[in-house]
Amino acid sequence: MTYSDKVLDHFNNPRNIGSLDKSADDVGTGVVGAPECGDVMKLQIKVDDDGVITDAKFKTFGCGAAIAASSLATEWLKGRTVENAQELKNTALAEELALPPVKIHCSVLAEDAVKAAIADWKRKNGGSEAASSAEEAGEGSPDESSQRQVGLRLGRPGG
Amino acid sequence: MTVKTPIYLDNNATTPVDPRVLETMLPYFKDQFGNAASHSHSFGWKAEAAVEAAREQVAALIGATPKEIIFTSGATESDNLAIKGVAEMRRDKGDHIITCATEHKAVLDTCAYLARHGCRVTFLPTDEYGLVTPEQVAEAITDKTILITIMVANNEIGTIHPVAEIAAVAKERGVLFHTDATQAYGKIPIDVEAMGIDLLSLSAHKIYGPKGIGALYVRRKGPRVRLAIQMHGGGHERGMRSGTLNVAGIVGLAAAADICGREMPAEARRLEALRDRLHQGITAGLDHVKLNGHPTRRLPNTLNLSFGYVEGESLMMKMSDVAVSSGSACTSASLEPSFVLRALGVSDELAHGSIRFSLGRFNTPEEVGYAIARVVESVNQLRELSPLYETAQEGAAGTTEGH
Numbered sequence: 001m002t003y004s005d006k007v008l009d010h011f012n013n014p015r016n017i018g019s020l021d022k023s024a025d026d027v028g029t030g031v032v033g034a035p036e037c038g039d040v041m042k043l044q045i046k047v048d049d050d051g052v053i054t055d056a057k058f059k060t061f062g063c064g065a066a067i068a069a070s071s072l073a074t075e076w077l078k079g080r081t082v083e084n085a086q087e088l089k090n091t092a093l094a095e096e097l098a099l100p101p102v103k104i105h106c107s108v109l110a111e112d113a114v115k116a117a118i119a120d121w122k123r124k125n126g127g128s129e130a131a132s133s134a135e136e137a138g139e140g141s142p143d144e145s146s147q148r149q150v151g152l153r154l155g156r157p158g159g
Numbered sequence: 160m161t162v163k164t165p166i167y168l169d170n171n172a173t174t175p176v177d178p179r180v181l182e183t184m185l186p187y188f189k190d191q192f193g194n195a196a197s198h199s200h201s202f203g204w205k206a207e208a209a210v211e212a213a214r215e216q217v218a219a220l221i222g223a224t225p226k227e228i229i230f231t232s233g234a235t236e237s238d239n240l241a242i243k244g245v246a247e248m249r250r251d252k253g254d255h256i257i258t259c260a261t262e263h264k265a266v267l268d269t270c271a272y273l274a275r276h277g278c279r280v281t282f283l284p285t286d287e288y289g290l291v292t293p294e295q296v297a298e299a300i301t302d303k304t305i306l307i308t309i310m311v312a313n314n315e316i317g318t319i320h321p322v323a324e325i326a327a328v329a330k331e332r333g334v335l336f337h338t339d340a341t342q343a344y345g346k347i348p349i350d351v352e353a354m355g356i357d358l359l360s361l362s363a364h365k366i367y368g369p370k371g372i373g374a375l376y377v378r379r380k381g382p383r384v385r386l387a388i389q390m391h392g393g394g395h396e397r398g399m400r401s402g403t404l405n406v407a408g409i410v411g412l413a414a415a416a417d418i419c420g421r422e423m424p425a426e427a428r429r430l431e432a433l434r435d436r437l438h439q440g441i442t443a444g445l446d447h448v449k450l451n452g453h454p455t456r457r458l459p460n461t462l463n464l465s466f467g468y469v470e471g472e473s474l475m476m477k478m479s480d481v482a483v484s485s486g487s488a489c490t491s492a493s494l495e496p497s498f499v500l501r502a503l504g505v506s507d508e509l510a511h512g513s514i515r516f517s518l519g520r521f522n523t524p525e526e527v528g529y530a531i532a533r534v535v536e537s538v539n540q541l542r543e544l545s546p547l548y549e550t551a552q553e554g555a556a557g558t559t560e561g562h
Contacts, residue, residue: 036507042546059546063489
């Protein structure tokens, strides 16, 4: 498998490895994937009172692309509002990392992990209603223009 | 300790050509370029003489006679010729073939092809070490069985089947016995007479010879094995495999076989010691490491390990200056983990975390020492990243998360 320099960079120098206290109210935890499929991602966010993600951590069991996608996702999440973070699309991650077709599922898993972490945080902080709106956000209509917008937003937030 | 990287520990995939082998081959690309089938001039005679001398050397390594060696393009072609050749030739006697679940794809897919064309194929399961027993084979034989094909040693895990005992069962029931010896030829002793083998596939590029050349041993006496031709044409190789002979390749295969024959006992001991050092070094530095394959009935150069909580492709990326292969799905186009490890009952999770180390003639103790350090370091780094390892550690410690 030949990967882009971007994948190799995130793989060799993964950002934001680690764990947050999953029992804390301001922490949302998403665990997706299955060991028997060769991919498990745990992604956590810490959210302040203004709904801004102040920290993001991950741990991933999986191939190079899975590790890179989750590393990139945590980098992207930090400093964003939860509402904004919900718009993350796997296509943006896949594009940024120039993932080969057989590795697209790794970016899908990273998106799922982000959505699951947000849903967990919302459950702790606003009840199931908020969690279900997170689900909807995950199924938003991904027409090309909105994908491109999210792709553009992938740069570090606010300089 | 200076070690030149990258280090090559994937010798079951292929090997470099031994400089001694290359030296023997070179004249046959230039001055002695003749067609071995040209009987009208000295160019042809010299090529033919080289091929016949080579045939003797290739035969000698398995206790065969030269006339029983058919040169092919490699073991895949040999497997196809043996299996399809027997199935077609013996169609009036029966339609049943017995093989095993962990065979190479060259055997499995050929059998699957025949199954689509009216044959019945039994794929025997193996035990947890990858072994089939003579009893399993005996039970599977019917009055319609025409061929049993079981490899000598497995390419992924190195497990060595009890081929002589299985061949004896076949002989007793009047069934032909073929074996794919690609990984075993030149590495461990094989004698077609003592072991009762009727057909044997072999290849040059696994034993420091060139790619694109191999052979099929076809027994001529007790019984005389007849094959339906798979490659029609000019009638080369006593009609069994047409096509102008690859003289340089054949000379290279023979030189490689000759060196293996002379060096085998010492080399097998050396490789086994290196391999066991690799294994011990890794397990001394890491927990949750499982050996795949038989602990003792195994090729001296092969070590297949599963590293718990770590995925194989990312492990190979981490230790990118150590060339190995993995049973992880992420390294295959099909996204399925190794079918061989699955057949052994290895869980998919551990199959994803499997690495095959296969040592060879040019590996040194220093390289093995370097590989041990790289493996231990890389697995530790990936376990730091692994949510599964974290969960396991928490479970083991019986504590809650405290980061």
